[in-house]
Amino acid sequence: MNARSPFARALRAFLRNPVAMAGLVVLALMVSASIAGPALYGVDAFDIVGAPMTPPDAEAWFGTDYLGRDILAAILVGGRATMLVGITAALISVTIGTTIGALAGYLEGAADAALMRITEFFQVLPALLFAMVVVMLFRPSLVTVALSIGVVSWTGTARLVRAEFLRPVGAAMLFEGGLSFLGLGDPNVISWGRMIGQNRAYLLDAWWTVTFPGLALFATVMSVALIGDGVNDALDPRSAA
Amino acid sequence: MNAAAWILRRLTHAAGLLLAVLVLNFLLIHLAPGDPAMVIAGEMGGASLEVMAKIRAEYGLDQPLPVQLLRYLGRVLMGDLGHSFYFNRPVAALVAERMGPTALLVVSAILVALVLGTWLGILAARRPRGVAAQMVAVFSVAGFSAPVFWTGMMLLLLFASALPIFPVSGMSDIGRPKQGFAHVLDVAHHLVLPAMTLAMVYMAQYSRQARAGMLAALAADYIRTARAKGLGERRVVYRHALRNALIPVITIAGLQFGQVLAGAVLVETVFAWPGLGRLAYESILRRDSPTLLGILLGSALLVILANLLTDAAYRLADPRMRGI
Numbered sequence: 001m002n003a004r005s006p007f008a009r010a011l012r013a014f015l016r017n018p019v020a021m022a023g024l025v026v027l028a029l030m031v032s033a034s035i036a037g038p039a040l041y042g043v044d045a046f047d048i049v050g051a052p053m054t055p056p057d058a059e060a061w062f063g064t065d066y067l068g069r070d071i072l073a074a075i076l077v078g079g080r081a082t083m084l085v086g087i088t089a090a091l092i093s094v095t096i097g098t099t100i101g102a103l104a105g106y107l108e109g110a111a112d113a114a115l116m117r118i119t120e121f122f123q124v125l126p127a128l129l130f131a132m133v134v135v136m137l138f139r140p141s142l143v144t145v146a147l148s149i150g151v152v153s154w155t156g157t158a159r160l161v162r163a164e165f166l167r168p169v170g171a172a173m174l175f176e177g178g179l180s181f182l183g184l185g186d187p188n189v190i191s192w193g194r195m196i197g198q199n200r201a202y203l204l205d206a207w208w209t210v211t212f213p214g215l216a217l218f219a220t221v222m223s224v225a226l227i228g229d230g231v232n233d234a235l236d237p238r239s240a241a
Numbered sequence: 242m243n244a245a246a247w248i249l250r251r252l253t254h255a256a257g258l259l260l261a262v263l264v265l266n267f268l269l270i271h272l273a274p275g276d277p278a279m280v281i282a283g284e285m286g287g288a289s290l291e292v293m294a295k296i297r298a299e300y301g302l303d304q305p306l307p308v309q310l311l312r313y314l315g316r317v318l319m320g321d322l323g324h325s326f327y328f329n330r331p332v333a334a335l336v337a338e339r340m341g342p343t344a345l346l347v348v349s350a351i352l353v354a355l356v357l358g359t360w361l362g363i364l365a366a367r368r369p370r371g372v373a374a375q376m377v378a379v380f381s382v383a384g385f386s387a388p389v390f391w392t393g394m395m396l397l398l399l400f401a402s403a404l405p406i407f408p409v410s411g412m413s414d415i416g417r418p419k420q421g422f423a424h425v426l427d428v429a430h431h432l433v434l435p436a437m438t439l440a441m442v443y444m445a446q447y448s449r450q451a452r453a454g455m456l457a458a459l460a461a462d463y464i465r466t467a468r469a470k471g472l473g474e475r476r477v478v479y480r481h482a483l484r485n486a487l488i489p490v491i492t493i494a495g496l497q498f499g500q501v502l503a504g505a506v507l508v509e510t511v512f513a514w515p516g517l518g519r520l521a522y523e524s525i526l527r528r529d530s531p532t533l534l535g536i537l538l539g540s541a542l543l544v545i546l547a548n549l550l551t552d553a554a555y556r557l558a559d560p561r562m563r564g565i
Contacts, residue, residue, distance in 0.1 A: 004444055009456050030440050038313065059459070078377055082380075091444060099431065117257075117380075118257065121258060121261050121262070121265075123496070123499065123544075124258050124262065124499065124541050124544050124545055124548075125262065125265075125499070125537065125541055125544075126499040126500065126502045126503035126537075126540050126541075126544065127500065127503055127504060128503030128504075128507070129502075129503055129521060129533075129536060129537050129540055130537065131507075132525060132533065133269060133530075133533050133534060133537055134269070134523060136525055136530065137269060137270075137530060138530065152513075169384070170386060174386075174388055174389075176332075177388045177390075177391075178388070178389075178390065178506075181388075181390050181507065181510075182506075182507070182510065182522055182525060183525060183526065184525060193388070193390075195378065196388075196391060196394070197390075200394070200511075203394050203397060204397070204398070204409070207398055210391070210394050211394075211395070211398075212392030214388060214394070214395070216384075217386050217391065218390050218391065221386040221387075221388075222382060222383060222386035222387075225382050225385055225386050226382060229382065
């Protein structure tokens with residue numbers, strides 16, 4: 001065995017993992033499409049570019065929605081909210097979770113017991129329903145959505161370490177998708193979940209309106225999960241070949 | 242600890258949790274920006290100052306907060322969860338009526354996910370480097386990553402539209418009989434797609450747990466003993482290893498009941514399944530907060546019940562747990 005640093009060894013293991021690398025490529029593609037895509041594509045996601053529910057063609061590659069707006073243009077913009085909220089919410093969730101987890105492990109007696117009760121209390125409330133109530137009562141915006149996802153979903157993160165951080169990011173992106181799908185996202189911001197929710201009624205007549213935004217969300221979350229697994233394996237000394 | 246003392250302790254514990262949920266419900270109403278009287282007046286379509294004062298007196302909103310909390314707890318104990326603006330019915334009746342379909346959906350999804358997930362996990366564990374194991378691994382990540390509301394719609398496109406095998410929405414057909422075996426079949430027919438959609442997410446997670454549990458169990462000494470005394474491989478895997486491999490899977494399944502319930506909100510919305518989730522969606526559309534808070538309380542109650550049952554099942558299944 002070579003005398004290399006643990007970091008170099010882990011990096012090598014990660015770079016040699018084809019599945020993790022595929023995830024990295026897909027994620028890089030989704031992130032750069034979200035950053036540069038809207039300007040390069042040049043179609044405003046709010047503009048009506050054709051007849052409602054036009055199937056995919058040379059004009060609009062992913063077709064148009066129930067109002068005649070370009071689906072691809074909306075997908076390019078819509079990733080920003082999902083990614084931004086996903087990362088922020090996961091940071092909040094992990095910060096609360098690890099702080100409470102560490103405190104409960106360090107403290108003894110009544111304080112430890114109180115923290116365990118608080119954890120149990122949050123586990124009893126179905127996170128999505130809890131977030132729905134909070135967002136509805138406090139008016140939806142990117143900030144309230146990210147905060148409420150972070151506050152309701154930290155119990156799963158109390159024992160996370162290192163690379164596992166990427167799991168909550170994926171989960172938070174799905175969470176944001178669910179809230180937006182239900183109409184509880186920021187009303188001024190396009191997001192993938194919201195596109196699916198708005199076109200829901202036209203699913204059987206215009207499959208493309210729902211299928212493509214969902215594929216974008218699916219691919220992004222899956223790439224994050226694959227990278228996370230890859231990093232985990234690379235850092236795990238037991239999996240070293 | 243004997244059984245009676247154990248049950249009493251668990252029930253006290255559950256009651257404490259429920260009380261905490263109630264206090265949270267109460268605080269959420271009062272912490273939210275805006276005057277509740279104004280909200281109620283708004284739902285009524287606007288009101289004068291005089292009417293607002295009347296609403297305050299009627300709902301006790303002019304009393305100090307602790308007094309209001311006690312009154313609220315008193316009302317809930319009497320089974321009064323408030324009144325739905327939109328449905329114009331008591332929230333308690335609405336929630337009670339929708340609990341059955343949700344419980345049916347959630348329990349079927351968990352059972353399907355447990356059986357298929359365990360089977361996939363065993364498949365992957367028996368030949369860890371085989372093709373099947375790789376496919377199970379991919380499926381497990383995909384199941385975690387696919388948005389459940391989108392998966393449901395894709396299944397609708399495939400199995401209700403392209404191949405019209407299953408109905409698009411609802412829990413039963415209007416023309417069919419509403420009782421007897423024909424009704425059971427009708428509901429089962431409507432249940433397949435929503436339950437599969439919901440099961441898919443958890444099947445993926447349980448297959449991971451089952452695989453890990455099975456790998457650990459198959460490496461244990463008692464498995465070597467079982468093989469050494471000449472037992473068939475099938476018997477070794479399903480009789481000896483499975484029992485211990487299942488413990489972590491059941492732990493996860495019990496803990497996740499609340500999450501599955503939340504997933505049901507999205508699935509019910511997609512398939513127009515008449516449960517708590519669909520009710521939650523409808524009450525969001527109408528900004529009907531008493532109903533939404535009632536649903537939060539009802540679902541917390543279901544989760545507490547599920548946790549009690551999981552604990553009891555443990556105590557029965559594993560004698561080592563009885564000391565705790």
